[in-house]
Amino acid sequence: MKEDEHIQLISRQVNDGTSEKDHWRSMSGETAVDAPTRSGPSLDACAAEVLKQQSKPQPPLSDCITDLVGVTSYEYERYDRNVTLEKVYYSTFLLDPLEMDFSSPSEPQNWTAYTHPEGAAYFESTTLAPYPILTDVYVYEDEPRARLEVYIRDIVSYVSEHQVQLPKDNICLVLEFRQSGRCGYYFVNHTRQCLFWLDEFNAMDFLWAVRVNYEPSLIAHEMKSLYWLHNEYFPDPVIHPMDDGVLTELEDILHHAIGDALTSSSHTMPYPIDVLQKMLTLTKDVRRLDPKERGSGSTSMMYRFLYNFHHEYFLHLRGQKASRLNREQPIHPVQKQTLLMTVFSPLLLYGPEIHLKTLRKTAVDSTVRTADWNELLGRLTDDWKEFSLYATVLLNANVAFLAIQSVDDAAPPDGRSLPQRASYFSIMTSIGSIMLGLLLVRLHNTTSKPGKFLAQRTVSSWGLETLALMYSLPYALLMWGTGSFLGAFLIMAFDSHDKPTIVILSVCLGILVFLLSWCISSSFENQEFWYPWPFRKVMYRFDQRFSKPREGRLRSRQSRENVST
Numbered sequence: 001m002k003e004d005e006h007i008q009l010i011s012r013q014v015n016d017g018t019s020e021k022d023h024w025r026s027m028s029g030e031t032a033v034d035a036p037t038r039s040g041p042s043l044d045a046c047a048a049e050v051l052k053q054q055s056k057p058q059p060p061l062s063d064c065i066t067d068l069v070g071v072t073s074y075e076y077e078r079y080d081r082n083v084t085l086e087k088v089y090y091s092t093f094l095l096d097p098l099e100m101d102f103s104s105p106s107e108p109q110n111w112t113a114y115t116h117p118e119g120a121a122y123f124e125s126t127t128l129a130p131y132p133i134l135t136d137v138y139v140y141e142d143e144p145r146a147r148l149e150v151y152i153r154d155i156v157s158y159v160s161e162h163q164v165q166l167p168k169d170n171i172c173l174v175l176e177f178r179q180s181g182r183c184g185y186y187f188v189n190h191t192r193q194c195l196f197w198l199d200e201f202n203a204m205d206f207l208w209a210v211r212v213n214y215e216p217s218l219i220a221h222e223m224k225s226l227y228w229l230h231n232e233y234f235p236d237p238v239i240h241p242m243d244d245g246v247l248t249e250l251e252d253i254l255h256h257a258i259g260d261a262l263t264s265s266s267h268t269m270p271y272p273i274d275v276l277q278k279m280l281t282l283t284k285d286v287r288r289l290d291p292k293e294r295g296s297g298s299t300s301m302m303y304r305f306l307y308n309f310h311h312e313y314f315l316h317l318r319g320q321k322a323s324r325l326n327r328e329q330p331i332h333p334v335q336k337q338t339l340l341m342t343v344f345s346p347l348l349l350y351g352p353e354i355h356l357k358t359l360r361k362t363a364v365d366s367t368v369r370t371a372d373w374n375e376l377l378g379r380l381t382d383d384w385k386e387f388s389l390y391a392t393v394l395l396n397a398n399v400a401f402l403a404i405q406s407v408d409d410a411a412p413p414d415g416r417s418l419p420q421r422a423s424y425f426s427i428m429t430s431i432g433s434i435m436l437g438l439l440l441v442r443l444h445n446t447t448s449k450p451g452k453f454l455a456q457r458t459v460s461s462w463g464l465e466t467l468a469l470m471y472s473l474p475y476a477l478l479m480w481g482t483g484s485f486l487g488a489f490l491i492m493a494f495d496s497h498d499k500p501t502i503v504i505l506s507v508c509l510g511i512l513v514f515l516l517s518w519c520i521s522s523s524f525e526n527q528e529f530w531y532p533w534p535f536r537k538v539m540y541r542f543d544q545r546f547s548k549p550r551e552g553r554l555r556s557r558q559s560r561e562n563v564s565t
Contacts, residue, residue, distance in 0.1 A: 058162050061198035065154045070197040071184035072206050073230040076176060078120055078136055110149075111139050114236045117297040124239055128152050132172040134234050144177065151175060151183050155198075164198060167191065172240075174230065188230055190240060194223045195230065209315060209367070211332070217319055225310035228303045235300035237291075242299045247287045250302055253309050254280040266326035268316050270308060272371050279305055315367055327369065328361050335461040344469055349479050351472030352465070359454070359464050366458040373454060377444055380471060384437040387474040391433035394481055398427045401485070407492060419495075422488035429481035437474040 062068045107113050110127045122136040129152055139145040155173065159166060170190040178184050186195045206222055207214060231240065254276060261273040269276065283305070286298045316324040322331050337356075345352045362372050401407065401423050411417040416424075457463035493505050 058164075060200060061155065061158055063199075064158055065151065067182040068151065068154075069178070069182045069184055070199050070201045071176070071178070071186055072195060073174075073186070073226045073233060074206050075184070076174075076229075076233060077178055077184075078176075078233060080179065105140060108139050108145055111145075113140075114234075114239070114296070116233070116235070117295075117300050122234060124234075125152075129156050129173065131166070132239070133175065134172055134239070135175045136233075137175065137177055148175060148177070148183075151185075155185070158198070174234075186230075188227065193227045194220075195226050210317070210365075212317065212320075212322075215320065218314065218317060221310050221314040221318060225307050225314060228307035228310060232300050232303040232307060235296040235303060237294055237296065237299060241291070242294060242302065244287070244291075246302060246306070247283060250283050250305055250309075251280065251287075253306075254283060257309075264326070266328050268312065268324060268327050270312050270369055270371075324364075327372070328364060330364050332365055334360070338461050338465060340462070341465045341468070348469065348472050348476035351475045352468040355468035355471045356464060359457075359468060363454050363458045363464070366455045368452075368455045381441050381444065384441050384474050387478050388434045388437035391430040391437070391474075391478050391481065394478070394485060395427060395430040395434070398423045398430065398485055398488075401488065410492070410495065419488040419492040422484045422491065426481040426484035426488065429477040429484065433474045433477040433481065436477065440471070440474065 062070065104113060110125050111123045112125070114122050114124065116122060120136060121138065122134065123139050125133040128149060133152055135148060137144050137148045139148065152173075152175070158164070166187075167189055172188050172190075174186050174188065176184045186197060188195055203214070203219065206226060207219065210218075212218070234240070257267070257269040257271075258273060258276045258280065260267040261269055261276060271279070282301065286294060286302060289298065317331060324331055341352060341356065358376060362368060362376050402420060407417070407419055411420055454467075457467050490505065490509065493501055496502075
């Protein structure tokens with residue numbers, strides 16, 4: 001390919017809307033070499049040799065620089081370093097007379113120091129490269145600063161040597177020393193609001209949360225999310241001032257989010273309405289400030305809000321064919337119920353199916369909202385505490401039942417009676433309900449990342465189903481214990497051979513069975529309630545056969561007026 005054709009192709013790709021990353025990949029086919037200085041070949045031959053060299057693939061940046069690796073702002077390790085300092089004990093620490101200068105130490109040459117509102121120190125250099133350099137490497141120390149500047153020189157040399165055509169302005173380079181010992185990097189394009197690299201970058205590092213065929217418009221949402229996260233990490237307006245367009249975008253997002261939360265119980269916003277209203281109030285307060293008065297505390301919060309909202313856009317496939325319109329709507333097929341649930345759910349009185357349905361609504365497509373999980377967890381812990389209390393009462397009732405002298409006397413000399421055995425079973429299930437309820441409450445109160453715990457369970461049907469079985473154990477054991485205690489009491493009463501007692505208990509037992517059946521049947525209703533459940537089919541057939549359907553019609557206004565006159 002001729003050089004002019006190659007440049008035209010690149011220009012055409014950029015004008016057609018090719019992503020920034022693809023643009024720089026197309027530039028990677030160029031490799032600059034110096035023209036030969038010795039005599040012999042003609043100028044055309046030299047140019048042909050240059051074009052031949054340019055057609056060779058450009059080596060990746062990380063292959064040319066040792067221990068350099070592309071990262072994203074999401075992988076940035078600022079919050080993972082946990083730098084510790086040894087304790088230093090002073091008997092006294094004196095200040096000189098009239099000492100009033102408590103400023104930071106002098107900044108190293110070529111570096112400007114900033115402090116994040118959360119307290120982290122970060123630095124900028126505008127002289128070591130044609131574009132700004134941002135880092136939170138502690139450049140006050142000579143050794144890490146020297147190592148960092150070597151990486152900067154190598155990257156600048158790579159760009160110059162291989163004639164990489166970076167955007168002329170509004171970009172920056174971010175570097176960090178990672179815990180693995182390598183140096184992470186990424187470039188930021190503020191005009192395009194995206195990150196880019198000089199290597200082939202595995203985008204699954206930030207696209208893993210959604211498992212679909214990735215369209216550029218979908219990747220754009222997560223790329224913007226990473227961009228706003230970068231700005232949150234380096235928010236000082238001196239580095240990159242925040243314009244009013246950012247606030248306008250955020251206010252529009254919040255206006256819709258609040259309206260959606262007010263009118264829909266299944267909105268896709270990640271926050272409850274009271275939090276959204278506070279976010280909007282904060283955004284309006286920042287807008288009222290003069291642009292020169294907006295500090296890094298204000299800008300970092302605006303950037304954080306935008307990071308979260310654009311990440312939600314990505315999770316819900318905003319603008320795609322299968323976009324999620326309410327938070328309970330899955331974008332992937334629901335996993336089928338396994339034999340495990342089919343077998344054990346009846347034994348646990350179908351409690352697991354209720355829990356499984358709730359868990360699937362909370363963890364849709366492995367995405368768990370903190371507010372939804374906290375609400376579910378609150379209900380579950382309240383239920384487990386109540387079950388433990390009821391099981392304690394049942395345990396006391398069984399102990400009192402076994403203490404009845406007639407129950408003990410009814411047992412054979414070398415064994416136990418049937419009522420005693422049923423009561424023993426009830427005692428064990430009551431103790432099991434108490435222990436499991438307390439363990440589940442403690443487990444979920446001490447889980448460091450409960451939302452992540454639930455999301456990890458959704459990768460297969462077994463994960464949520466076993467969790468649903470576990471959550472239903474306190475209820476199921478309590479119900480089995482209650483039924484067993486009822487059986488022990490009825491056996492004792494029927495063995496008394498007292499006819500009035502047997503009649504009374506038989507009538508009460510029949511009424512109880514009817515009421516239980518009535519309550520249970522209500523959970524299976526899925527249509528309009530015209531008649532009670534036992535007569536529903538009969539009455540429906542009767543209506544279809546003997547009731548004459550009525551027909552209505554609305555006449556035009558002129559016809560109605562003619563009839564009235």
